[in-house]
Amino acid sequence: MEIDHGGAICVDPESLREVAARLAALATDIDGARSSIMRAHRIIVDAPGAGEQVDTVALWASGERAEELRSECDSAVIGIRLMADVYEYVELQAEADALALAHDAGADALRRRMERLADGDARIPDMATLLVQGWKDERFRGLDSQFDLGGLLAPLFLGASAVGATGLGVIPAGSRLTGTADPVSVTPVRTSSPSGAPAGAADALRRMPSAAGAQIAVEKYTMPGGEARYVTYLSGTQNAWPQSLLGGKEPWDMKSNRELYTGRRSSSYQATLDALAAAGAKPGDEVDVVAHSQSGMIAAHLAMESDYDVKVQITAGSPVEPALGDDQTIVQFRHTDDLVSSLAGGGSPGGTGSADSVTVTREGDPRDGIQDAGLETHQLRTYIETAEMADASGDPRIEALGEFWADLDEAVEVERTEYRATRD
Incomplete structure (x- = not known):
């Protein structure tokens, strides 16, 4: 069973962008935590005898892990925002095609928005085409x-x-x-x-x-x-x-x-x-x-x-x-x-x-x-x-x-x- 937004769209683009924004904020928090860990590591290492009370190797490792998590969040944000743009491109294409059939001038405005999305990332039109083709292949x-x-x-x-x-x-x-x-x-x-x-x-x-x-x-x-x-x-x-x-x-x-x-x-x-x-x-x-x-x-x-x-x-x-x-x-x-x-x-x-x-x-x-x-x-x-x-x-x-x-x-x-x- 598949549950999605309909057609070739899995999730509404704005919902995806909200997720990306929350992940970006989380990445900022993680980066702050990493900075605090590394600062604490420096203080402990510089303080005479403090290193004997704290496992500085584990503390350093936790800072590195925080850096990895921040990097993973950053990568996820980029990917989610790209898919949101691809989904929006598909939505705009479908709406523009419908308006064009009715000879509605609004189709031109939608196509200009599509062009702006494509200008932001040249991969978007091809990804949208593949997405729609996959949906067509699975419809029946x-x-x-x-x-x-x-x-x-x-x-x-x-x-x-x-x-x-x-x-x-x-x-x-x-x-x-x-x-x-x-x-x-x-x-x-x-x-x-x-x-x-x-x-x-x-x-x-x-x-x-x-x-x-x-x-x-x-x-x-x-x-x-x-x-x-x-x-x-x-x-x-x-x-x-x-x-x-x-x-x-x-x-x-x-x-x-x-x-x-x-x-x-x-x-x-x-x-x-x-x-x-x-x-x-x-x-x-x-x-x-x-x-x-x-x-x-x-x-x-x-x-x-x-x-x-x-x-x-x-x-x-x-x-x-x-x-x-x-x-x-x-x-x-x-x-x-x-x-x-x-x-x-x-x-x-x-x-x-x-x-x-x-x-x-x-x-x-x-x-x-x-x-x-x-x-x-x-x-x-x-x-x-x-x-x-x-x-x-x-x-x-x-x-x-x-x-x-x-x-x-x-x-x-x-x-x-x-x-x-x-x-x-």
């Missing part, structure tokens, strides 16, 4: 080793990776869904009062709607000050049969998949907005999202274009990656051998979202067997296993997500409603 690891079923599955897996490699699964900044969704009705089918917020990412994924036919669950958290915060849980595709491309009663179908992936408003997206409104969410309210599969696309557009304030989203097996702002955090769970997730092509090489945003990646099922025909690596239960591994990893970004749930746990009341949506 395991997808080509699926059970072949007599050659029937290979075109499906290869086709998904080919689509993902085009970059269609990255939603550019400023994108909005077009068109009008099919009419849809939303009905509450179950209400409950959870004792508190989820205990972690895996627990959050376990809170997907469980009532018969429900695709949406909305939890309303009434905070001590009276304000309301919301978390919505959105199921994945419920009807994946090819004929559902034509539509039917079930909004979470292949027609909605096609519409959302091509930038059109789907009935599943409209149903989510209707359910949130029915639960009491108003424009400007904080609405965070936990989503699986198709609903990763719904979460992306809720964060990018809805009237709600989406600060956090957790997605599992999403076929897209949104271009989020620095004040929005996304936690993405991806399996390299999941053909649905592969439609995102690994996302942007520069990653997305805040410094706390994180992508958790692993090969969901390294076994070659008939279970591949059932898309085992895309199933929610498999992603819950990955989330459990991440929760136990000790990664500080995953632990930061725990603070988000802890804040929600301060709520004085939690109301949960599950909704079933149908096309009219």
